[in-house]
Amino acid sequence: MQPPLSDPVWQGHTEGAIYMCRNPFAAGTNAVVFWSAAAPAGPDPVVLARRAIAAMRLRAITIGIVPEPGAGSVGIVGMPTWMWAANPGPSTVGPVTRSVTAGGATVTATATLDRVVWAMGDGSTVVCRGPGTAYTDTAGKSPSPTCGHTYEEPATYTVTATSYWQVAWSGLGQNGVIPLSFTQPEVITVGEAQVLVQ
Secondary structure, three states, X not given: OOOOOOOHHHOOOOOOEEEEEOOOOOOOOOOEEEEEOOOOOOOOHHXXXXXXHHHHOOOOOOEEEEOOOOOOOOEEOOOEEEEEEOOOOHHHHOOEXXXXXXXXEEEEEEEEEEEEEEEOOOOXXXXXXXXXXXOOHHHOOOXXXXXXXXXXXXXXXXXEEEEXXXXXXXXXXXXXXXXXXXXXXXXXXXXXXXXXXX
C-alpha cells in the first residue's frame, strides 16, 4: 500500500511509486524506503544462473582408455580402442541441478552432458553420447559398444576428450541455456604386433 502523496518520502513527486528495500541476510530492521519513477531492477537471472553453475563444480571427465596411458602399456594397430569416463558422477557426466536465491528471487539450473568429442590424435574425431563403456577383460578383442576407435598406424598419440554441456536455467519469468565445455588430454602408445621367427 502506497503512502499518501503528502508523505515526505514522495519528495514532492506525484508520479512513480514508493519502494521498500530490505536485506534478507542482515539482522534487525534495515529496510530503506525510497521514491523511484520506475521499478528498481531486480537480480540479473543470468548472474544467478552462473552462480548456480559454479556450485555444480562441473569439470572434464577423467579419461578411461584402452590401451592404457603410461610407460610399458602399448596398444596394437588394428585392435579396438575403448574410451569412457573413468569418474562418472554428477559433476563429470551429469545431470546435476542447483538453485540460487538472491533478493527474494530464485533461479534453478540443470546441467546435462550433451556429448564427449574425442580427438584421437591421428586426425580422427569420435563423438560419443554419455559416459561410454568401461573396458573389462571379458570384452577381449571386441569393439566398444558405445565409444571406440581403431588406429591404423603405430605412434604415440595425444588423445583429448572435450565434454560439451547444456545448462538450462529458469527464474524471474525468464529462461535460457548456457553452453559449457571442458577438455582433458591423455597420451597413449600404439605399436605393431611382432611375429617371432625361430
